[in-house]
Amino acid sequence: MQAEHRKPEQRSVVIVTGASSGIGREAALAFAARGSTVVGVARRQPLLDEVMQQCRQHTPESFALCGDLGDREFAQALVPAVEARLGRVDVLINNAAISKHKHIYHVSADEAEAVMRINFLSCVWTTLAAIPVFLRGGGGTIVNVSSFAAIVAPPREAIYAASKAAMNAFSQGLWLDLEGSGIHVALVNPGPIDTEIWEKEDEPPAYNGRKYPPSIVVDAIFESIEKQIHEVTVPRFDAQLLSARALALLAPGLLRMGMRRMEPVTDAVLDAARKRAGAKAAHPSPG
Ligand SMILES: NC(=O)c1ccc[n+]([C@@H]2O[C@H](COP(=O)([O-])OP(=O)(O)OC[C@H]3O[C@@H](n4cnc5c(N)ncnc54)[C@H](OP(=O)(O)O)[C@@H]3O)[C@@H](O)[C@H]2O)c1
Structure with missing residues (x-):
């Protein structure tokens, strides 16, 4: 039998990761304005405190949990700590992430690991901890804020896109399980x-097209909870995003050509990478 889902109605408790700025900030304020108690999570305490202070004007029990989601102990303790309090x-909104717009020649293994921990693994850790809490409580909702980069990887974002594609595959698996x-x-x-x-961004992106307000993502979050939608891409009707999706399905070679042109690999970048590779081979470090 399908258990009854709870809607984000008045007095519901909503955890928003990445609530100190951007989309997470707007989501936290919007949930509080609608009567939800919000638990905001991020590292920058002063910014987070300011957001939570605004949330408390609507829902006095809202509070901040300050910490690094790349730290597994912190991430997996979040949901049980909120249940205990x-x-x-x-609702658990996995929204926190870091960007990584950087040519693959310049990405270190430590950076790649940090992106996967913060953007993807933190979502796995919070989810694994949330499942028993939701089962005990009779249900709940997890919203994973991913990226269009999971659908079409932009240039210089191999690691970021991989972290988001992993989040998408994880979510698809959860739908079944x-x-x-x-x-x-x-x-x-x-x-x-x-x-x-x-x-x-470490290396400035070439993209200079339209950027949409965070409110369109917040609206999509509310819609996905209220209408039990599995997946939504916003904006829904952006010509560039729609054509990229169509090309990914119908003409992936053409899409690759267009994406390469967005940020071509210059001779200088390639020469420098070859020089570094040569220098390493000439002086291999022990271990
Ligand atoms: N803006 C876009 O164009 C865009 C497009 C596609 C997807 N997204 C996704 O939307 C989500 C929100 O991004 P945004 O645009 O709102 O960016 P943002 O303003 O930079 O927000 C990122 C949030 O994540 C938090 N965060 C980062 N690392 C963290 C860590 N280790 N531990 C805890 N919190 C951490 C940040 O807080 P602290 O720094 O205080 O920790 C901040 O609150 C992300 O998942 C992003 O990938 C954004």
């Missing part, structure tokens, strides 16, 4: 959204 958890449990999993794939994530 508030007695329930209704959690059948009948009362736990709904929603996947939201944003296109370009106007947040500070663009200012945190």
